[in-house]
Amino acid sequence: MIVVALVLLAACMLPFVVSNYRTFQFTLALVYAIALLGLNMLTGYNGQISLGHGAFYAIGAYTAAILMDQYGVPYWATIPAAAVVCLIAGFLFGLPALRLEGLYLALATFALAVSLPALLKYHHLEQWTGGVQGIVLLKPDAPFGLPLNPDQWLYFFTLAITVLMFVLAWNILRGRMGHAMVAIRDQHIAAEAMGIHTAMVKSMTFGISAMYTGIAGALGAIAIQFVAPDSFNIFVSIMLLVGVVIGGLASISGAIYGALFIQFVPNIADAISKAAPWAIFGIFLLGFVYVMPMGIAGAVRMAVARLTRKAQNQAAKP
Amino acid sequence: MQELLHQVLAGLATGGIYASLALALVMIYQATHLVNFAQGEMAMFATYLAWSLINAGMPYWPAFLLTVVLAFVLGVVIERVIIRPVENAPVLAVVVVFIALLVILNSVTGWIYSYTIKSFPSPFPAEPIFGQYVTSHQGGAIGVTLVVLLLLFLFFRYTPLGLAMRAAAQNPDSARLVGIRVGWMLALGWGLAAAVGGVAGMMVAPIVFLDPNMMGGVLLYAFAAALVGGIDNPAGAVFGGFLVGVLENLLGAFVIGNELKLAVALVLIIGVLVVKPSGFFGKVLVTRV
Amino acid sequence: MAALLQVSGLHASYGLTRVLHGIDFAMDEGTITTLLGANGAGKTTTLRALCGMVKTQGQVRFSGERIDGKAPEDIVRKGIAHVPDGRGTFVNLTTEENLRLGAYTRRDRGAVEADLERVYGYFPRLKERHTQQAGTLSGGEQQMLAVSRALMLRPRLMLLDEPSFGLAPLIVRELFEILRTVNAKEKVSMLVVEQNAAMALELADHAYLIETGRVVLSGTTGEIKSNDAVRRSYLGY
Numbered sequence: 139m140i141v142v143a144l145v146l147l148a149a150c151m152l153p154f155v156v157s158n159y160r161t162f163q164f165t166l167a168l169v170y171a172i173a174l175l176g177l178n179m180l181t182g183y184n185g186q187i188s189l190g191h192g193a194f195y196a197i198g199a200y201t202a203a204i205l206m207d208q209y210g211v212p213y214w215a216t217i218p219a220a221a222v223v224c225l226i227a228g229f230l231f232g233l234p235a236l237r238l239e240g241l242y243l244a245l246a247t248f249a250l251a252v253s254l255p256a257l258l259k260y261h262h263l264e265q266w267t268g269g270v271q272g273i274v275l276l277k278p279d280a281p282f283g284l285p286l287n288p289d290q291w292l293y294f295f296t297l298a299i300t301v302l303m304f305v306l307a308w309n310i311l312r313g314r315m316g317h318a319m320v321a322i323r324d325q326h327i328a329a330e331a332m333g334i335h336t337a338m339v340k341s342m343t344f345g346i347s348a349m350y351t352g353i354a355g356a357l358g359a360i361a362i363q364f365v366a367p368d369s370f371n372i373f374v375s376i377m378l379l380v381g382v383v384i385g386g387l388a389s390i391s392g393a394i395y396g397a398l399f400i401q402f403v404p405n406i407a408d409a410i411s412k413a414a415p416w417a418i419f420g421i422f423l424l425g426f427v428y429v430m431p432m433g434i435a436g437a438v439r440m441a442v443a444r445l446t447r448k449a450q451n452q453a454a455k456p
Numbered sequence: 457m458q459e460l461l462h463q464v465l466a467g468l469a470t471g472g473i474y475a476s477l478a479l480a481l482v483m484i485y486q487a488t489h490l491v492n493f494a495q496g497e498m499a500m501f502a503t504y505l506a507w508s509l510i511n512a513g514m515p516y517w518p519a520f521l522l523t524v525v526l527a528f529v530l531g532v533v534i535e536r537v538i539i540r541p542v543e544n545a546p547v548l549a550v551v552v553v554f555i556a557l558l559v560i561l562n563s564v565t566g567w568i569y570s571y572t573i574k575s576f577p578s579p580f581p582a583e584p585i586f587g588q589y590v591t592s593h594q595g596g597a598i599g600v601t602l603v604v605l606l607l608l609f610l611f612f613r614y615t616p617l618g619l620a621m622r623a624a625a626q627n628p629d630s631a632r633l634v635g636i637r638v639g640w641m642l643a644l645g646w647g648l649a650a651a652v653g654g655v656a657g658m659m660v661a662p663i664v665f666l667d668p669n670m671m672g673g674v675l676l677y678a679f680a681a682a683l684v685g686g687i688d689n690p691a692g693a694v695f696g697g698f699l700v701g702v703l704e705n706l707l708g709a710f711v712i713g714n715e716l717k718l719a720v721a722l723v724l725i726i727g728v729l730v731v732k733p734s735g736f737f738g739k740v741l742v743t744r745v
Numbered sequence: 746m747a748a749l750l751q752v753s754g755l756h757a758s759y760g761l762t763r764v765l766h767g768i769d770f771a772m773d774e775g776t777i778t779t780l781l782g783a784n785g786a787g788k789t790t791t792l793r794a795l796c797g798m799v800k801t802q803g804q805v806r807f808s809g810e811r812i813d814g815k816a817p818e819d820i821v822r823k824g825i826a827h828v829p830d831g832r833g834t835f836v837n838l839t840t841e842e843n844l845r846l847g848a849y850t851r852r853d854r855g856a857v858e859a860d861l862e863r864v865y866g867y868f869p870r871l872k873e874r875h876t877q878q879a880g881t882l883s884g885g886e887q888q889m890l891a892v893s894r895a896l897m898l899r900p901r902l903m904l905l906d907e908p909s910f911g912l913a914p915l916i917v918r919e920l921f922e923i924l925r926t927v928n929a930k931e932k933v934s935m936l937v938v939e940q941n942a943a944m945a946l947e948l949a950d951h952a953y954l955i956e957t958g959r960v961v962l963s964g965t966t967g968e969i970k971s972n973d974a975v976r977r978s979y980l981g982y
Contacts, residue, residue, distance in 0.1 A: 237730050238730065245679060248679075253718070253723065379555075387546070387548060415563065416563035417560045417567065420555075420557065420559040427545065427556070433549075
């Protein structure tokens with residue numbers, strides 16, 4: 139509890155000590171944290187692998203962008219809209235995907251992620267999506283005359299939603315739904331025998347997971363002020379999966395570690411080598427997996443366990 | 457009608473390439489129950505090696521053979537050095553290692569050779585030699601694919617080493633008890649898969665041109681092919697490869713054009729999988745409770 | 746004469762759970778020795794420890810040479826063949842391919858062909874089914890296959906883990922008869938782990954009784970058979 143409070147305090151101080159550009163980067167990290175939390179529910183807690191969450195990220199982003207651009211909806215109102223659209227999209231996609239397991243689901247979701255940019259470019263949809271050009275958005279100012287610049291305001295706006303989403307996730311995961319998700323991952327036949335409606339839980343998980351990712355997509359679109367089909371290629375989905383695994387599967391805090399990783403490690407790699415930044419990034423990935431196969435959250439958990447055991451041993455000694 | 461025949465034959469040519477790569481995926485899947493997402497980039501890298509050899513003045517076929525050998529060595533080294541340390545790690549951690557391998561190979565290739573598109577020679581003459589419906593390269597690619605498939609079949613079916621590799625893949629514990637060095641069999645499997653992938657790369661490069669991202673789409677089709685045929689069935693994967701190749705070509709030519717070809721082909725494949733979840737020839741998984 | 750197999754102070758554990766607490770026993774070349782004991786006493790683990798499938802402490806000498814700590818694939822090359830519990834069949838390979846794998850470490854190709862005929866001589870049923878997928882064989886046939894696969898190594902020592910498990914009594918009798926013949930004719934030494942103590946004592950020359958990871962009794966089969974405690978607990982008369 140104290141740790142959470144300290145982290146929150148630090149997060150609130152952050153925009154006043156770093157540059158606007160850094161603030162913007164941290165805003166994006168928060169956005170990714172929401173998306174990773176969603177994917178982690180599906181992959182980490184429910185055991186379904188998705189290589190296509192970039193698609194839901196894109197749907198969320200386009201929902202926000204189209205609503206703002208075409209219908210003049212205020213930016214904050216697009217978030218719940220993106221949530222609802224993605225919840226439904228994810229649930230519907232989850233229904234047929236239920237028949238697919240493991241690799242087959244991975245392929246199906248992969249296909250979704252690959253086809254979506256093509257669909258966004260499709261010329262019959264151009265009047266809404268803006269085709270290849272995409273949609274340019276305006277950055278919102280701070281309301282109520284708050285003494286914040288737009289980057290700072292957007293950071294706090296995102297932070298508030300992030301906290302809300304984490305609290306919600308925490309409640310879902312420790313409740314009936316969360317237990318059902320884990321039961322299905324570990325022993326799906328036994329789970330069914332115990333009366334868990336497997337199909338319903340799996341589809342719902344898919345829906346909730348997509349909703350989280352969609353909200354992140356909407357926030358990301360507002361922060362970057364631009365959406366275009368090519369910024370939502372398969373790479374986004376792969377980065378999300380990388381973030382979940384590096385952060386730590388089946389762990390709420392893992393979403394934050396993973397988000398920081400996928401937001402900042404590419405920059406670090408770029409600073410190390412301009413010629414082949416992704417090779418450096420790949421080496422970082424290898425290093426993290428070799429040292430922490432259970433993700434950063436797993437490593438932290440083990441370190442904490444070791445420390446408390448040591449402390450107990452010390453206390454036990456006279 | 458002629459156009460249809462032409463498109464089917466063209467589909468078989470690319471299908472053969474998908475089949476080879478799908479087979480490479482299946483070989484590694486059977487031994488490890490993992491899909492090597494870096495298989496395409498490994499093939500791409502091997503194709504660049506071939507390009508270097510040919511540009512250095514080596515005739516095509518010696519360069520081809522040397523590339524196959526180099527790809528094999530590359531596969532063995534990658535397994536020993538990069539995959540070995542995560543042998544017992546969680547599945548998704550290994551997937552991330554594959555992704556890392558993918559971006560490293562892609563990035564290093566781009567760094568060495570630049571991202572500009574290069575043309576890659578075909579060993580087959582420009583004028584048609586297999587009749588009017590198919591270009592020489594398409595006919596030749598089908599031929600090369602069939603030779604590779606035949607060689608693999610003979611190797612696995614009739615040599616002691618092939619038998620040992622099959623044994624190690626399906627029952628590692630028992631394999632060790634009869635004295636098979638399972639770790640090395642795995643490395644050999646990676647080597648063979650990389651070699652087969654290298655052939656696929658060299659056959660596809662004259663069609664799609666050489667660039668570090670050339671195998672992305674090919675790998676996806678190969679993955680789909682392997683799943684449609686049944687990921688644990690080599691013959692099924694080959695069939696799936698040809699099927700996906702023909703399907704892709706016909707859809708592109710007659711139904712929807714090239715813009716949405718990839719998306720529609722994938723949606724169709726997933727449709728198949730929803731109806732037949734373990735592919736056409738895959739074993740239905742029965743779980744014991 | 747040094748013993749063929751000399752085990753002293755053998756410990757083994759799975760993770761944090763100790764299973765063997767210092768097993769000692771020895772067997773001579775050409776003999777059949779049996780390890781008896783209840784479920785969970787550590788019999789299977791002992792065999793697994795001998796062929797390097799579990800981590801161990803203590804010494805294992807095979808004709809004088811230390812083999813503890815070696816990998817299974819190296820121990821096979823010393824001439825020790827293991828017939829594992831569950832038979833270890835390569836279910837997707839044919840019967841004959843399974844047998845050829847047994848001779849994987851041998852380099853004398855011609856003799857391997859002759860040995861194929863030799864084991865078919867012991868088990869004609871396997872010859873009838875030589876192109877059949879091994880997974881489709883019956884339980885008894887798979888056990889015969891497992892024994893034959895071990896014989897294809899031309900081993901000096903065979904480790905047999907519950908060869909009677911799950912088989913009809915008639916088939917067990919047939920199988921044990923063949924084991925006896927192989928032992929007599931080919932001088933293959935055998936270490937047999939069995940729950941069916943009566944059958945095992947009939948087959949073996951020596952027996953060791955294991956309880957909770959320790960040897961508690963040893964002797965010739967005659968001595969063991971006449972021990973009251975063994976009779977009550979394991980032979981049931």
